[in-house]
Amino acid sequence: MTPKIAWTLRAIAAAAVLGSSMAAVAQSDEPVSPVPAPKAVNPAAVELGKKLFFDPRLSKSGFISCNSCHNLSMGGSDNLKTSIGHNWQRGPINSPTVLNSRMNLAQFWDGRAKDLKEQAGGPIANPGEMAFTHELAVETLRSIPGYVEEFKQVFNTDQLSIDEVTTAIAAFEETLVTPNSRFDQWLDGDKTALTRDELTGYQLFKESGCVACHNGPNFGGNSFQKMGLVQPYKTANTAQGRMDVTGKDIDRFNFKVPTLRNVELTYPYFHDGEAETLTQAVDVMGRLQLGREFSTDENARIVAFLKTLTGQQPQFTLPILPPSSDKTPKPRPFD
Amino acid sequence: MTPKIAWTLRAIAAAAVLGSSMAAVAQSDEPVSPVPAPKAVNPAAVELGKKLFFDPRLSKSGFISCNSCHNLSMGGSDNLKTSIGHNWQRGPINSPTVLNSRMNLAQFWDGRAKDLKEQAGGPIANPGEMAFTHELAVETLRSIPGYVEEFKQVFNTDQLSIDEVTTAIAAFEETLVTPNSRFDQWLDGDKTALTRDELTGYQLFKESGCVACHNGPNFGGNSFQKMGLVQPYKTANTAQGRMDVTGKDIDRFNFKVPTLRNVELTYPYFHDGEAETLTQAVDVMGRLQLGREFSTDENARIVAFLKTLTGQQPQFTLPILPPSSDKTPKPRPFD
Numbered sequence: 001m002t003p004k005i006a007w008t009l010r011a012i013a014a015a016a017v018l019g020s021s022m023a024a025v026a027q028s029d030e031p032v033s034p035v036p037a038p039k040a041v042n043p044a045a046v047e048l049g050k051k052l053f054f055d056p057r058l059s060k061s062g063f064i065s066c067n068s069c070h071n072l073s074m075g076g077s078d079n080l081k082t083s084i085g086h087n088w089q090r091g092p093i094n095s096p097t098v099l100n101s102r103m104n105l106a107q108f109w110d111g112r113a114k115d116l117k118e119q120a121g122g123p124i125a126n127p128g129e130m131a132f133t134h135e136l137a138v139e140t141l142r143s144i145p146g147y148v149e150e151f152k153q154v155f156n157t158d159q160l161s162i163d164e165v166t167t168a169i170a171a172f173e174e175t176l177v178t179p180n181s182r183f184d185q186w187l188d189g190d191k192t193a194l195t196r197d198e199l200t201g202y203q204l205f206k207e208s209g210c211v212a213c214h215n216g217p218n219f220g221g222n223s224f225q226k227m228g229l230v231q232p233y234k235t236a237n238t239a240q241g242r243m244d245v246t247g248k249d250i251d252r253f254n255f256k257v258p259t260l261r262n263v264e265l266t267y268p269y270f271h272d273g274e275a276e277t278l279t280q281a282v283d284v285m286g287r288l289q290l291g292r293e294f295s296t297d298e299n300a301r302i303v304a305f306l307k308t309l310t311g312q313q314p315q316f317t318l319p320i321l322p323p324s325s326d327k328t329p330k331p332r333p334f335d
Numbered sequence: 336m337t338p339k340i341a342w343t344l345r346a347i348a349a350a351a352v353l354g355s356s357m358a359a360v361a362q363s364d365e366p367v368s369p370v371p372a373p374k375a376v377n378p379a380a381v382e383l384g385k386k387l388f389f390d391p392r393l394s395k396s397g398f399i400s401c402n403s404c405h406n407l408s409m410g411g412s413d414n415l416k417t418s419i420g421h422n423w424q425r426g427p428i429n430s431p432t433v434l435n436s437r438m439n440l441a442q443f444w445d446g447r448a449k450d451l452k453e454q455a456g457g458p459i460a461n462p463g464e465m466a467f468t469h470e471l472a473v474e475t476l477r478s479i480p481g482y483v484e485e486f487k488q489v490f491n492t493d494q495l496s497i498d499e500v501t502t503a504i505a506a507f508e509e510t511l512v513t514p515n516s517r518f519d520q521w522l523d524g525d526k527t528a529l530t531r532d533e534l535t536g537y538q539l540f541k542e543s544g545c546v547a548c549h550n551g552p553n554f555g556g557n558s559f560q561k562m563g564l565v566q567p568y569k570t571a572n573t574a575q576g577r578m579d580v581t582g583k584d585i586d587r588f589n590f591k592v593p594t595l596r597n598v599e600l601t602y603p604y605f606h607d608g609e610a611e612t613l614t615q616a617v618d619v620m621g622r623l624q625l626g627r628e629f630s631t632d633e634n635a636r637i638v639a640f641l642k643t644l645t646g647q648q649p650q651f652t653l654p655i656l657p658p659s660s661d662k663t664p665k666p667r668p669f670d
Contacts, residue, residue, distance in 0.1 A: 054408050063419050068398070073389050073656045084398050084668055088423035265658050277661045313655045320648045321408045323600050326612045333419055 031206065031215045034184040035100060035261065035311060038175045044154045049172030051150075051319045052165060058137050059130035061086055062331025066123070066169065070098040072314060075265025076176065081273030082237075086131035087333075093239050094273035097266045099314075100259055102174050104221035109255050109271045111224060112245045116170035121162060134162040140329055141165065146322020178262055178311025186308070194308055201305030204298055209290045219260035219309060227253045227271065230291035233284075237272035264307045278303045366541065366550045369519040370435060370596065370646060373510045379489045384507030386485075386654045387500060393472050394465035396421055397666025401458070401504065405433040407649060410600025411511065416608030417572075421466035422668075428574050429608035432601045434649075435594055437509050439556035444590050444606045446559060447580045451505035456497060469497040475664055476500065481657020513597055513646025521643070529643055536640030539633055544625045554595035554644060562588045562606065565626035568619075572607035599642045613638045 052058065056065040069083045069091075070076050076099035078084075083091035093109055101107065107119035123129040124137050138161060141147045151160040154168065183202075185193035194202070205211060214220040224242050227233045233253065242254035255271050269275040275284055282302050286294045294302065387393065391400040404418045404426075405411050411434035413419075418426035428444055436442065442454035458464040459472050473496060476482045486495040489503065518537075520528035529537070540546055549555040559577050562568045568588065577589035590606050604610035610619055617637050621629045629637065 090669055315652055317650055318653045319408055334425055
């Protein structure tokens with residue numbers, strides 16, 4: 001299915017839900033589609049970006065890297081309610097998975113970054129996360145001969161800047177897709193790939209309206225939706241969602257719909273990380289977003305289906321980072 | 336060279352230094368030897384141990400893994416003066432590299448663990464490091480079906496215990512050796528592997544007595560020696576070294592001699608991490624341990640030689656961790 005058709009089907013699906021006639025969505029043309037292959041990329045930029053993704057020298061402390069909160073051993077997330085930042089600060093929001101994030105319409109829960117490149121610069125300079133500055137990050141990288149050489153090879157420049165840094169990180173992240181989940185095998189025609197329970201879970205997922213928001217190749221990530229549509233969502237978390245970006249009251253509690261791909265790995269759930277299990281998350285979503293109380297059996301089937309969305313995790317060799325030089329600014333974890 | 340001969344040569348070298356006749360050490364039978372191949376191991380235990388090494392669920396916070404302070408992207412160390420522990424506690428001592436640590440006579444700076452297996456249990460239960468307990472670590476692992484299955488395959492047990500956990504981590508660490516440094520190539524007969532400066536640096540390293548402590552296949556790691564032999568070492572760090580283990584005043588400031596393999600990657604130096612560069616470390620060692628002030632040129636040659644000790648870093652695929660189950664105890668980073 002082409003992305004264009006998928007988008008059209010998503011629109012149909014959304015419209016169908018609004019009209020309470022989800023059954024109209026054709027079984028043979030699902031409102032979701034397999035993970036597409038990553039875009040053609042520059043392999044050298046990917047390798048450089050991989051190093052940067054794992055390099056804690058992009059943080060003030062020298063202890064926190066991109067991989068600290070988007071841990072590629074753990075579904076591209078940190079499996080914490082909200083993340084731990086510089087000086088053990090309690091982060092304001094649950095770390096979204098980096099896996100398949102290239103398919104999102106924007107980055108961060110509130111969509112304040114338009115793409116992966118823009119996102120990559122955020123945590124480095126966020127005082128509650130890596131607590132560095134772009135200037136210091138660049139000064140650090142420029143002091144490391146191995147990086148200077150590699151940036152020169154990849155970008156043909158002697159004066160690496162934050163632009164090349166975030167371009168390389170984004171190039172690596174573009175490759176972080178998870179193909180070949182059992183569900184995608186089923187979509188691709190292997191009718192034995194799912195059990196009966198999983199398949200009925202998927203039917204329920206569609207018919208009850210989950211698919212209205214969680215659709216397309218990433219099972220979400222392509223719209224902002226209000227958290228607490230039928231019933232209000234109660235949380236002590238202060239994030240306002242999209243309103244923090246637009247300033248408009250109507251956008252209050254509008255969050256980017258998270259992907260459901262690899263959702264078995266990306267617990268806990270919701271922007272505040274307050275749903276500890278998939279069972280809880282499905283229950284809350286049913287009641288608050290759809291006005292529907294799933295029975296224990298229905299919930300279990302949906303959860304069984306969701307677990308079929310775990311794809312092949314990115315397989316790569318742990319990068320070896322080039323050593324600092326005597327001129328490299330020293331980490332300052334306790335300043 | 337067999338390990339036995341190497342040991343004998345080390346003894347000769349040490350005796351020679353004491354007698355101020357280092358020149359007696361034959362050039363063709365060096366007081367050091369190439370990194371030996373890792374012991375024959377159980378590949379399944381290694382794979383399991385690799386997962387555990389990267390798993391932050393062995394910490395109370397769910398944020399700190401073995402790899403946090405023994406980062407295999409960064410020479411098996413954290414490149415911080417002293418490590419960051421649970422709740423951003425400032426650790427008491429510089430994190431020693433895990434690379435080639437199998438060759439050490441004991442583990443930790445003060446040698447309080449007799450081997451890698453005993454060491455592996457330490458940080459998990461240290462309130463200043465991972466701040467967990469062995470009981471909770473085991474309870475956590477037992478709640479994760481993927482681990483239960485893998486422990487069963489590796490150890491043929493349904494009741495995994497901390498004993499299997501540390502055995503597996505140690506099995507992985509046994510493989511973390513760094514062969515084929517340029518220096519080892521030279522030792523193995525490739526006389527073009529070192530430059531003239533590097534070679535004269537090595538001669539100086541031997542003749543001035545550095546090799547008295549930094550010898551054998553690991554260039555150290557095989558004895559405890561007093562820090563501040565000729566002149567006292569001044570530091571605000573409160574570690575007492577071997578005395579903390581034996582309780583004997585004579586062992587005060589006796590530390591395990593650190594390996595010099597990959598020393599280019601394992602900055603900063605000394606048990607307190609107070610030497611930021613190799614130049615500084617060589618200068619302090621010369622004055623305090625040998626009563627010798629190296630000239631700028633001598634220092635540079637020794638540093639050039641030390642940088643030839645960087646071996647091939649372990650190459651492996653980043654492990655993918657099995658997901659927690661609904662029963663897995665939740666991380667408690669802020670309790």
